[in-house]
Amino acid sequence: MKDCIFCKIVKGEIPCSKVYEDDKVLAFNDINPEAPVHVLIVPKTHVQSIMDLKEDEYQLIGHVFKVTSKIAKDLKVDEKGFRIVNNIGEDGGQTVPHVHFHLLGGRALQWPPG
């Protein structure tokens, strides 16, 4: 989608520090990391949030989780643990309206979130 930051990153129009890529998803380091490991896993197709997925797009989220577990292993946060976060809408704290999942790890994370 035109003017979407993550679509521009997917198209290579904005550079990123790539962690993983396949035909369905791109994963890259967050520009403003909140933990030693902070990776964003982004479906390549533009969907605003999980609330806008079409019936045949839910499988994409399963794929995102598969990729996230691979990245967690590669970045060695699988043994101590990590967190997957998906912010939705204004109250959820979503700032980029293109569905994405945060992989946060490398330190003990607090709970509950603010």
Ligand code: 5GP
């Ligand atoms: P949200 O707040 O929507 O859940 O997460 C958006 C995330 O995207 C934020 O953590 C923010 O730091 C990150 N972000 C925003 N713009 C860019 C960018 O141009 N490049 C990268 N790598 N991350 C970005």
Ligand code: ZN
């Ligand atoms: Zn987009």
